[in-house]
Amino acid sequence: MDNGESSTNNSSRPWESYNTVFTNAKAGMEGVDKEKVQRIVYELSKGSKYFQNEERKETLMKQKIEHMHDRSAKLSSSDLSNYQKVVDRRILELEATRDLSRIWLHVDMDAFYAAVETLSNPSLGGKPMAVGGLSMISTANYEARKFGVRAAMPGFIARKLCPDLIFVPVDFTKYTHYSELARKVFRNYDPQFIAGSLDEAYLDITEVCRERGLSGGEIAEELRSSVYSETGLTCSAGVAANRLLAKVCSDINKPNGQFILQNDRSTVMTFISSLPIRKIGGIGKVTEHILKDALGIKTCEDMVQKGSLLYALFSQSSADFFLSVGLGLGETDTPQARSRKSISCERTFSATEDEKLLYSKLAEIAEMLSDDMKKEGLIARTLTLKLKTATFEIRSRAVSLKRYTCSSEDILKHATKLLKAELPVSVRLIGLRMSQFSDEIRHSDPSQETITKFIVQKDFSRQNLDDNKIDASKNCLSNDESMSLSFDTHETSYDQLKDVLENEEQSQLDANKVPPNQECTRKEERPQVLEGDALLIKHKEYKPDTSHSMNDNSSAQNSEPVTLFLPIEPLFWIDGYKCNLCGIELPPSFVEERQEHSDFHLAQRLQNEESGSSSSTTPTSKRRILGKEKANSKPKKQKQSEKDDATCHLVLYYPHTISFQERTPEEMKMALNLIPPKLNLSPSNSLGEPKSLPSMSDILTSSRARNLDLKIQTLGPFFRVTGKNADTGGEIGRAEGVVRPWFGQGLVLHLDTIRLTKETMKMDKSVLGVGLYVGAVAIRHGYDCGCRTAQLLAIYDSDLYHSKLVRFYRRIGFEEVKEVSGSLIGDMADMLVWGGVGTRMDANIHHLLLKWSKVFLKSNV
DNA sequence: GCGGATCAC
DNA sequence: TATGGTGATCCGC
Ligand SMILES: Nc1ccn([C@H]2C[C@H](O)[C@@H](COP(=O)(O)OP(=O)(O)OP(=O)(O)O)O2)c(=O)n1
Ligand SMILES: [Mg+2]
Numbered sequence: 001m002d003n004g005e006s007s008t009n010n011s012s013r014p015w016e017s018y019n020t021v022f023t024n025a026k027a028g029m030e031g032v033d034k035e036k037v038q039r040i041v042y043e044l045s046k047g048s049k050y051f052q053n054e055e056r057k058e059t060l061m062k063q064k065i066e067h068m069h070d071r072s073a074k075l076s077s078s079d080l081s082n083y084q085k086v087v088d089r090r091i092l093e094l095e096a097t098r099d100l101s102r103i104w105l106h107v108d109m110d111a112f113y114a115a116v117e118t119l120s121n122p123s124l125g126g127k128p129m130a131v132g133g134l135s136m137i138s139t140a141n142y143e144a145r146k147f148g149v150r151a152a153m154p155g156f157i158a159r160k161l162c163p164d165l166i167f168v169p170v171d172f173t174k175y176t177h178y179s180e181l182a183r184k185v186f187r188n189y190d191p192q193f194i195a196g197s198l199d200e201a202y203l204d205i206t207e208v209c210r211e212r213g214l215s216g217g218e219i220a221e222e223l224r225s226s227v228y229s230e231t232g233l234t235c236s237a238g239v240a241a242n243r244l245l246a247k248v249c250s251d252i253n254k255p256n257g258q259f260i261l262q263n264d265r266s267t268v269m270t271f272i273s274s275l276p277i278r279k280i281g282g283i284g285k286v287t288e289h290i291l292k293d294a295l296g297i298k299t300c301e302d303m304v305q306k307g308s309l310l311y312a313l314f315s316q317s318s319a320d321f322f323l324s325v326g327l328g329l330g331e332t333d334t335p336q337a338r339s340r341k342s343i344s345c346e347r348t349f350s351a352t353e354d355e356k357l358l359y360s361k362l363a364e365i366a367e368m369l370s371d372d373m374k375k376e377g378l379i380a381r382t383l384t385l386k387l388k389t390a391t392f393e394i395r396s397r398a399v400s401l402k403r404y405t406c407s408s409e410d411i412l413k414h415a416t417k418l419l420k421a422e423l424p425v426s427v428r429l430i431g432l433r434m435s436q437f438s439d440e441i442r443h444s445d446p447s448q449e450t451i452t453k454f455i456v457q458k459d460f461s462r463q464n465l466d467d468n469k470i471d472a473s474k475n476c477l478s479n480d481e482s483m484s485l486s487f488d489t490h491e492t493s494y495d496q497l498k499d500v501l502e503n504e505e506q507s508q509l510d511a512n513k514v515p516p517n518q519e520c521t522r523k524e525e526r527p528q529v530l531e532g533d534a535l536l537i538k539h540k541e542y543k544p545d546t547s548h549s550m551n552d553n554s555s556a557q558n559s560e561p562v563t564l565f566l567p568i569e570p571l572f573w574i575d576g577y578k579c580n581l582c583g584i585e586l587p588p589s590f591v592e593e594r595q596e597h598s599d600f601h602l603a604q605r606l607q608n609e610e611s612g613s614s615s616s617t618t619p620t621s622k623r624r625i626l627g628k629e630k631a632n633s634k635p636k637k638q639k640q641s642e643k644d645d646a647t648c649h650l651v652l653y654y655p656h657t658i659s660f661q662e663r664t665p666e667e668m669k670m671a672l673n674l675i676p677p678k679l680n681l682s683p684s685n686s687l688g689e690p691k692s693l694p695s696m697s698d699i700l701t702s703s704r705a706r707n708l709d710l711k712i713q714t715l716g717p718f719f720r721v722t723g724k725n726a727d728t729g730g731e732i733g734r735a736e737g738v739v740r741p742w743f744g745q746g747l748v749l750h751l752d753t754i755r756l757t758k759e760t761m762k763m764d765k766s767v768l769g770v771g772l773y774v775g776a777v778a779i780r781h782g783y784d785c786g787c788r789t790a791q792l793l794a795i796y797d798s799d800l801y802h803s804k805l806v807r808f809y810r811r812i813g814f815e816e817v818k819e820v821s822g823s824l825i826g827d828m829a830d831m832l833v834w835g836g837v838g839t840r841m842d843a844n845i846h847h848l849l850l851k852w853s854k855v856f857l858k859s860n861v
Numbered sequence: 862g863c864g865g866a867t868c869a870c
Numbered sequence: 871t872a873t874g875g876t877g878a879t880c881c882g883c
Contacts, residue, residue, distance in 0.1 A: 050873050057866090112870095136874045138870090151870080154873040197870050284868050315881080344876060382862085392873085398863055431875085436862095 015042030018051075019058065021285055022153060024278060027236075027254035028111075028145035037148035037161060044157050053392035061286055068294035072309055080308045087307035087323065094324050099241070099332045100263040103216045105189075105203045106246035107223065109182065109235045110255035112199035114141035116178050117168045119232050129166040130158055138170055142255060175199075181231045189223055192334055194243075199235075200250075202243050204334055217260040224258065241268065244330025248279050272328040273301035280325050291322075300326050336695065336784065343378060344386075345369040346431025351390035353426045361430050362419055363412055369432050370408035379404035379438045383411060385418040386431035397422065404438040439700060693849040696780045703773045708732065710777050721777045723770055733770045735778045739785045749782025749845060751775070751792035776852060783845050790845050793820065795838040813848040814841035 015038050023038055045051040075083075109115065113131040118124045118141065128144035130137040134155035147162035159165050179198040186193045190203035205219050212219075216239035227235050234256040238249025241263040252259040261271055277300055278288045291297040295309050303310065303326030310319040324330070345368045349361060373379070384398040397418045405411065415432055694702075703710050709726040712719060721735040737752040782790055792814065810816070817840040 045873080048873080054873095060866095132874085133872090135872050138874080152874080156872055199870080282868070286867060317880085340877075341879095342877065346875060348874065350871090384863090394865075396864055400862065429874090433877090 013039075014046075015039040018042045018045065018054070019285070020054075022148065022150060024285070025276075026145075026150060027251055028142045029148065029150065031146060032148045034148075040148075040160055041153075041157055044154075044160060049391050061289060065290050065294045068290055068313060071313055072295060075309070075312055079312060083308035083311045086311050087304075090311075090320070090323060091304070091307070091327065094320075094327055094329055098265070098327070098329060100265065100268075101206070102204060102241060102332045103206045103209055103263065104240060104243050104246040104332070105205045105216065105220055105223070106238045106240075106243065106250040107186065107201055107203065107220075107227070107235050108237075108250045108254070109199035109233055111139055111141045111145075112233075113139045113170065113175055114144075114168075115233050116174050117171075119178075120174065121168075124166060124168070127166055128162050128164055129168060130155065131168050131170055133167060133169065134159070137167070140165075178231050178233060182227050182233070182235070185223065185226045185230050188226075189219065194334065202246065205239075215260075217258065220258045220260065224256075242330030242332045244281065244325070245271075245328060247281055248275065251279070268328040272326070273299060275300045277303070277325070282321070283325075300328070302326070333786070339697070341437070342433050342435035343369065343372055343376065343380070344384075344431060344433035345372060346386060346429060348388070348429045351426050351428040353424055355423055358419065358423075358427060358430065359416065362415055362432075363408075365430055365432050366412040366415055367408045369434065370406055370411055373406035373434060378434070379406045380434035380436050381405070381438070382434065382436040383414050383418070384433040384435065385415055385422075386429070386433065387419075387422060387425065387427050388429035390426035390428055392428075395422065400436065406434075439704070693783070693846070694776070694780065694852060696777065696784070699773065699776045699780055703777075706770075706773070708770065708773055710773060712777055712781055719778065719781055721774050721781070723774045733774045735774045737778060739782060739787055745789050747782075747785060747787045749779065749785070749787040749790040751778060751790060772852075779845055779848055779852075783849060787845055790814070790843045790848065791817075791840065792842075793838045793840055810841075813851050814843040816840070817842050 016035075018038065018041070020038070020041055022041060023034060045054075114129055117129065117131055124141075126143060128141065128147060128149065130140040130144055130149055132138045132155055137149070137151065137153055137155050137158055139151040140149040140153075140158070144158070144162055144165055147158075147165070149158040149162050149165060155167060159167075175198050182199075183193075183195065183201065186195075186201050186203055189205055189208050192204070194202040196202070203223075205216060208214070208219055209216055214222075220237040220239050224235055224237055227233065236250050236254040236256060237258040238246045238252065238261070239258065240246040240249050240261040245261055245268065249259040249261050261268065276298060277283050277291060278285075280300070283291075291302075295306055295313070297303060297306055297310075303322045305326075307319075307323055307326070310322050314322070345365050347361065347365060352358065381402075381404045382398060382400045384396055387395045387397075389395065399414055399418060401410070401414065411432060411434070419430075700710055703723070704726065707726045709724040709729075710721060711724070712721045714720075717739045719737060719739065722731055723733045724731050735751060737750045739747055739749055741747055779790055820837050820840055
């Protein structure tokens with residue numbers, strides 16, 4: 001592997017072991033003498049603090065690789081064959097999700113900043129030029145790239161590579177302007193295009209192609225030509241069946257070119273097979289190294305070939321991502337816009353130990369950060385201090401405050417404490433970040449402006465350090481008014497449910513948590529990307545990463561449903577902790593989880609039998625299970641020993657860990673995604689959801705006006721929504737359920753319980769109103785997880801209550817599917833799954849949200 | 862919840 | 871002389 005390379009080269013050609021990102025392939029670097037570049041970079045870096053730190057990191061990476069390698073060597077052949085089974089099944093399941101019906105286009109401007117600069121100063125044309133300074137350059141034009149000059153390279157090194165290099169300082173306003181021009185063009189092809197950074201976007205051109213009878217390639221030509229005529233800038237495009245592939249494609253014929261990958265499985269597979277893994281977004285320098293040096297994986301094809309190793313050594317979510325990459329899969333839907341989760345500000349300066357100086361830098365940064373937060377109307381409660389020491393070591397120190405804040409005084413006060421604890425230290429960078437925002441999300445969530453606009457904002461700037469209390473009372477004096485306003489809207493649009501909802505006096509409008517946001521200027525159509533190359537609110541939520549240690553990752557892994565085809569066998573815990581059916585590990589102390597788990601296996605089996613295939617049911621053993629209401633009694637160790645050899649479609653879940661994981665609803669959406677790779681940016685334009693479905697934040701915002709404090713938690717695919725009285729904290733209602741595949745329906749949202757505790761409610765009349773809110777969060781969660789259908793059981797308690805329930809659910813959009821009476825064998829699966837008898841009802845989630853949109857989206861005044 | 866790493870642009 | 875800034879995710883504690 002790397003033996004020969006490192007030992008011989010280190011002595012004679014030391015630069016070969018200094019691996020920088022600059023050695024990676026990149027458009028415009030084809031004819032570059034890589035060795036020469038590497039040598040020069042090495043010569044100028046050698047011995048520097050930066051270099052030493054890179055060496056330190058390199059060492060750590062090597063250790064990681066070695067560790068991974070050892071682990072792979074220890075795997076027995078039986079381990080591998082077991083993992084291979086998992087891989088084979090997973091491949092089938094992933095393959096089933098392949099969607100070749102959509103046409104995605106990824107467009108990326110060529111040498112963006114540099115091209116813009118050339119536009120405003122044509123004399124730069126044809127000459128090697130870089131945007132940035134001698135310390136760092138942001139990008140370089142293609143003339144400069146011939147010399148090996150590229151983004152993120154220090155300017156002084158670039159100048160050594162290319163003595164005639166012209167430097168132009170950055171000017172974000174210009175780039176933003178041209179970015180906007182280009183986006184106007186994009187909008188013509190996909191009004192909901194997903195904007196990445198200033199210079200790239202994803203467009204779903206399926207409809208345009210269909211409507212105009214043009215191919216993806218023709219649309220790409222036209223779009224690029226249009227971008228050129230509108231901006232004077234060239235760009236490159238990639239067209240493929242999903243975003244991951246489209247992104248890879250846009251780089252192929254860059255600059256000023258395009259590449260179309262036909263939506264045909266074998267074409268895709270051929271394309272992907274020889275593709276170096278580093279080309280895939282999310283696989284960077286480290287991951288590439290680990291996969292290559294420890295596992296011998298170089299191409300995407302290898303990912304499939306060595307799938308068993310991946311599943312043995314990485315977390316399930318990472319392995320899933322890798323495998324899906326190997327299959328050429330990627331996201332094909334248009335994700336919902338996501339709001340930012342943190343805001344930060346950091347500055348580099350010449351390293352110093354001078355405490356006075358450091359404190360004053362800190363104060364400046366706190367001030368800038370505070371200003372930014374105010375501009376966005378954000379308040380947050382977790383503060384993180386970031387330091388880069390003179391030796392380039394990165395340190396971070398965080399505190400969570402009792403109250404939300406955006407004041408520079410608050411920030412500085414706590415930041416100072418954090419910094420103080422680190423002194424003395426020589427520092428070259430200080431940064432501050434605020435996260436854990438107060439509920440609202442508004443920003444980037446277009447539909448949100450509805451309520452926001454009702455809130456008359458005063459300038460909440462400068463809450464004098466009153467320390468605490470920033471809250472609503474101070475900022476939004478007109479709170480009551482705004483709330484009642486929104487409430488009215490709410491009620492009127494509810495007429496359909498009036499009889500059930502009854503009154504809604506909703507006396508105490510709390511507004512307690514309403515943040516002081518304003519974000520006035522939300523221009524009607526603004527992708528949320530803003531200034532500078534910074535604000536790209538992009539995330540790749542799939543971070544394949546090297547999980548290490550942990551012989552068996554399978555235990556605490558992510559929650560991802562895995563479908564297995566296994567013969568039915570009795571369930572028991574191998575060695576007392578490992579499920580013999582699926583291998584999941586659950587220590588005996590995980591009583592509840594074990595219960596759910598064994599129930600789940602049994603239920604799946606029953607459903608399978610019911611749903612056709614094998615009719616050989618074995619009623620006996622299941623009967624008793626059914627007695628216990630869902631959560632309590634225990635199905636002993638399933639003795640359904642009568643294992644028919646029927647092959648069963650089992651779905652099992654890997655619980656994330658012992659406890660529910662607290663997540664904000666926004667985060668939630670991605671928690672259960674099946675297909676990992678996503679680099680999901682913010683949908684641009686303000687229209688947000690196509691049909692203006694109520695977003696999670698709409699629902700939450702609306703609920704707060706009703707003094708409801710809603711929360712959602714997840715445990716793997718399971719979720720729990722709780723509604724509390726915002727004043728007392730007392731629980732008013734909750735909904736629980738699970739997101740899971742259902743026969744022939746893809747993912748469905750299974751609503752287990754919607755429980756309301758009217759005792760604790762002040763206004764016991766609006767119980768069902770609360771139920772609607774709690775349910776809406778669950779439904780929206782389902783929507784975000786990709787469910788199309790929601791299922792529930794209107795439980796039979798008493799005639800009166802039951803019919804009321806059915807009526808209620810029917811009104812809000814559910815339809816009766818069947819009666820589960822308990823008298824038919826076929827009911828057993830339902831009874832087991834649902835924990836009782838009643839009326840099974842289904843609803844189309846999209847329709848449901850549409851129907852409810854009037855409620856949660858106060859139509860514009 | 863915190864801290865370190867990784868990644869993208 | 872000189873190696874950026876912003877935001878996100880994941881993992882292991
Ligand atoms: N580490 C980086 C990478 C990029 N950028 C900025 C400058 C680029 O102009 C812009 C777009 O990034 P790209 O990766 O798309 O690079 P270019 O557009 O400059 O070149 P090309 O897309 O032709 O390869 O983002 C940056 O500031 N820092
Ligand atoms: Mg570009």
